[in-house]
Amino acid sequence: MNLKQLSHMLSLSQTTVSRALNGYPEVSEETRRRVMDAAKRHGYRPNPSARRLATGKSGMIGYVLPTGNAVDIDPHFVEFLSGLGDYARSHELDLVLSPADADDQETTYRRIVANRQVDAVYISSPRPADRRLALVNTLGIPFIVHGRSEGFEFDYPYLDIDNEGAFHEAARLLVQLGHKRLALINGDDRETFAIHRERGVRQALAASGLTLGERHICSTTMTEENGYRAARRLLEESGAPTAIVCSSLIMALGVVRAVRDLGLTIPGDLSLVAHDDVFPWLRPENFPVPLSTTRSSIRLAGARVAERLAARISGLEEGARGEVWPVDLVVRGSVAGAPR
Amino acid sequence: MNLKQLSHMLSLSQTTVSRALNGYPEVSEETRRRVMDAAKRHGYRPNPSARRLATGKSGMIGYVLPTGNAVDIDPHFVEFLSGLGDYARSHELDLVLSPADADDQETTYRRIVANRQVDAVYISSPRPADRRLALVNTLGIPFIVHGRSEGFEFDYPYLDIDNEGAFHEAARLLVQLGHKRLALINGDDRETFAIHRERGVRQALAASGLTLGERHICSTTMTEENGYRAARRLLEESGAPTAIVCSSLIMALGVVRAVRDLGLTIPGDLSLVAHDDVFPWLRPENFPVPLSTTRSSIRLAGARVAERLAARISGLEEGARGEVWPVDLVVRGSVAGAPR
DNA sequence: CGAAGAAGCCAAAGCGCTTTGGAAGACTCT
DNA sequence: AGAGTCTTCCAAAGCGCTTTGGCTTCTTCG
Numbered sequence: 001m002n003l004k005q006l007s008h009m010l011s012l013s014q015t016t017v018s019r020a021l022n023g024y025p026e027v028s029e030e031t032r033r034r035v036m037d038a039a040k041r042h043g044y045r046p047n048p049s050a051r052r053l054a055t056g057k058s059g060m061i062g063y064v065l066p067t068g069n070a071v072d073i074d075p076h077f078v079e080f081l082s083g084l085g086d087y088a089r090s091h092e093l094d095l096v097l098s099p100a101d102a103d104d105q106e107t108t109y110r111r112i113v114a115n116r117q118v119d120a121v122y123i124s125s126p127r128p129a130d131r132r133l134a135l136v137n138t139l140g141i142p143f144i145v146h147g148r149s150e151g152f153e154f155d156y157p158y159l160d161i162d163n164e165g166a167f168h169e170a171a172r173l174l175v176q177l178g179h180k181r182l183a184l185i186n187g188d189d190r191e192t193f194a195i196h197r198e199r200g201v202r203q204a205l206a207a208s209g210l211t212l213g214e215r216h217i218c219s220t221t222m223t224e225e226n227g228y229r230a231a232r233r234l235l236e237e238s239g240a241p242t243a244i245v246c247s248s249l250i251m252a253l254g255v256v257r258a259v260r261d262l263g264l265t266i267p268g269d270l271s272l273v274a275h276d277d278v279f280p281w282l283r284p285e286n287f288p289v290p291l292s293t294t295r296s297s298i299r300l301a302g303a304r305v306a307e308r309l310a311a312r313i314s315g316l317e318e319g320a321r322g323e324v325w326p327v328d329l330v331v332r333g334s335v336a337g338a339p340r
Numbered sequence: 341m342n343l344k345q346l347s348h349m350l351s352l353s354q355t356t357v358s359r360a361l362n363g364y365p366e367v368s369e370e371t372r373r374r375v376m377d378a379a380k381r382h383g384y385r386p387n388p389s390a391r392r393l394a395t396g397k398s399g400m401i402g403y404v405l406p407t408g409n410a411v412d413i414d415p416h417f418v419e420f421l422s423g424l425g426d427y428a429r430s431h432e433l434d435l436v437l438s439p440a441d442a443d444d445q446e447t448t449y450r451r452i453v454a455n456r457q458v459d460a461v462y463i464s465s466p467r468p469a470d471r472r473l474a475l476v477n478t479l480g481i482p483f484i485v486h487g488r489s490e491g492f493e494f495d496y497p498y499l500d501i502d503n504e505g506a507f508h509e510a511a512r513l514l515v516q517l518g519h520k521r522l523a524l525i526n527g528d529d530r531e532t533f534a535i536h537r538e539r540g541v542r543q544a545l546a547a548s549g550l551t552l553g554e555r556h557i558c559s560t561t562m563t564e565e566n567g568y569r570a571a572r573r574l575l576e577e578s579g580a581p582t583a584i585v586c587s588s589l590i591m592a593l594g595v596v597r598a599v600r601d602l603g604l605t606i607p608g609d610l611s612l613v614a615h616d617d618v619f620p621w622l623r624p625e626n627f628p629v630p631l632s633t634t635r636s637s638i639r640l641a642g643a644r645v646a647e648r649l650a651a652r653i654s655g656l657e658e659g660a661r662g663e664v665w666p667v668d669l670v671v672r673g674s675v676a677g678a679p680r
Numbered sequence: 681c682g683a684a685g686a687a688g689c690c691a692a693a694g695c696g697c698t699t700t701g702g703a704a705g706a707c708t709c710t
Numbered sequence: 711a712g713a714g715t716c717t718t719c720c721a722a723a724g725c726g727c728t729t730t731g732g733c734t735t736c737t738t739c740g
């Protein structure tokens with residue numbers, strides 16, 4: 001059942017039927033009702049390929065997926081996706097994943113824009129002066145950044161959590177508990193979120209006249225193993241930290257293992273706070289010692305990003321609105337006063 | 341630059357240019373070269389929307405993503421995706437994720453097929469007599485199942501690992517080590533993979549005249565917490581198992597925690613084997629006691645599925661070929677002779 | 681009463697590609 | 711030489727929608 005047949009059946013022109021269906025004003029209410037009715041009765045669905053060719057709109061949103069043998073997709077991605085799906089599902093919005101060589105995403109961005117494959121894209125894990133951002137900005141496709149970049153002349157729309165504030169709070173709490181030697185086990189410090197977190201910790205320390213020792217900061221991919229290694233190194237050196245702030249629950253798993261291996265205890269010998277993106281399959285309250293966290297649901301962020309992308313596509317949202325979500329500090333058993 | 345302009349520029353008809361570009365034989369080699377050359381020089385790229393409207397082919401593969409408030413996407417998904425991306429990237433094949441209400445995926449399948457949004461789909465985590473399978477089979481869209489179903493009249497193309505064999509091996513090893521009371525902490529037993537694993541364990545036990553006690557089998561979503569709960573229940577009852585086979589590394593995390601909480605040790609009091617899908621961020625060799633596993637890279641499976649989907653789209657693969665990958669049993673420190 | 685304006689509809693021209701059904705010329709064969 | 715067969719190309723008809731420009735008909739108002 002296509003437009004031609006439907007309009008024939010109604011003894012109307014394709015123009016009128018098309019307009020009736022798409023809510024244009026040049027058609028009487030009565031006619032519109034008749035058309036809508038017939039369309040529903042016969043289960044008419046406009047052919048997206050045709051609509052697309054005519055309008056250039058695809059009704060899909062895009063994400064360029066960095067891949068490569070040495071590239072691992074972050075497990076956070078799947079939670080973000082859940083949220084995105086939650087929104088997209090109810091709006092018949094599909095997501096196109098375009099895999100790209102992690103070292104050359106530009107080609108892919110250009111392709112999906114030139115081909116008009118998607119109406120909008122989102123960008124995640126941005127870095128300072130991220131080239132992708134500059135690119136999509138000049139390409140002129142609607143976009144939203146999940147996270148933030150730095151060092152651009154122009155503004156851009158984004159959704160981020162208050163990483164700096166969150167880690168500031170976490171560090172401040174630890175300082176208040178008497179800790180003088182803090183360490184930060186961070187994610188990849190080429191990414192903005194990690195920079196913000198470090199900044200938050202440093203500022204909290206500075207506020208009490210403390211500093212983050214040069215050897216008291218690590219930044220690596222967020223795996224259990226890297227968490228373990230970092231913690232071991234930190235804890236085995238002289239002047240070991242009495243508190244650690246950690247960028248991910250998965251790394252915290254490694255920290256906990258290291259602490260155990262060294263015969264130490266949490267929070268007796270070491271206080272630990274980690275960031276929790278809220279995974280359904282790994283919860284901080286279930287750590288051997290319930291883990292204090294800075295918490296923010298990445299899934300909700302996914303839903304919000306989808307919502308805003310949809311709004312931008314339909315022109316409801318414009319400009320470079322940035323949105324920063326506050327982060328909860330949830331105190332559990334893994335923190336205590338500094339040992340002496 | 342579109343076909344019209346290009347053909348004008350070459351003083352050829354659109355027909356000829358189109359055919360030259362698409363490798364049809366009705367065009368002389370010399371003309372073809374001229375056309376190819378000009379196309380490359382002017383960076384001509386056929387408009388996919390137009391091609392799509394004309395041919396009905398989209399050059400994309402699809403996946404219906406079950407979503408919902410109570411639905412969590414499995415973290416395995418991201419690894420599978422990495423593999424899929426590895427292949428797809430080098431073939432300019434995009435993946436369309438169509439989020440659907442987990443309880444009504446049929447509508448979405450029908451939509452993407454009717455709209456010809458994708459050229460092929462894959463189905464994951466199938467259950468016995470899975471309706472999605474019957475559906476795509478009748479809808480006539482090329483597909484591949486990642487995993488297997490059971491109880492259908494028809495054959496279908498799939499890629500699966502030898503779950504039954506893997507768990508058979510694991511259980512057999514434990515039995516050989518003298519364990520008489522085994523337990524299985526499984527995934528959701530409505531899914532075929534879980535059924536196969538259970539079958540494998542049961543058969544290994546049966547071969548030695550043993551059985552899997554009714555209360556020695558659990559099946560739940562694969563989270564750390566569920567692993568913990570299952571293990572606690574198992575280990576606190578009288579007649580507790582001396583060995584556990586576990587369907588996921590994440591659950592195994594919970595098992596290890598439970599063992600610790602109860603003051604027991606691995607492998608002294610309990611031997612443990614888990615299935616490892618090979619996550620970059622959580623590795624069995626880094627468990628407190630290196631974990632024995634049945635190992636199979638889900639990432640490689642993703643790449644293979646993409647490859648086969650591409651083959652099916654281009655007609656290189658036909659029929660209902662099933663492919664079952666063997667699984668490695670990797671023995672590490674977490675297994676030992678049964679305590680007495 | 682006639683002109684101007686609004687409302688409601690339509691025919692047809694795109695969008696940019698593929699594919700059908702020839703047609704013209706070159707070549708082979710009897 | 712004439713019939714038949716390839717080879718190589720082309721014009722035009724789709725694919726199914728949106729949108730432009732215009733044409734009636736009906737109101738409204740001086």
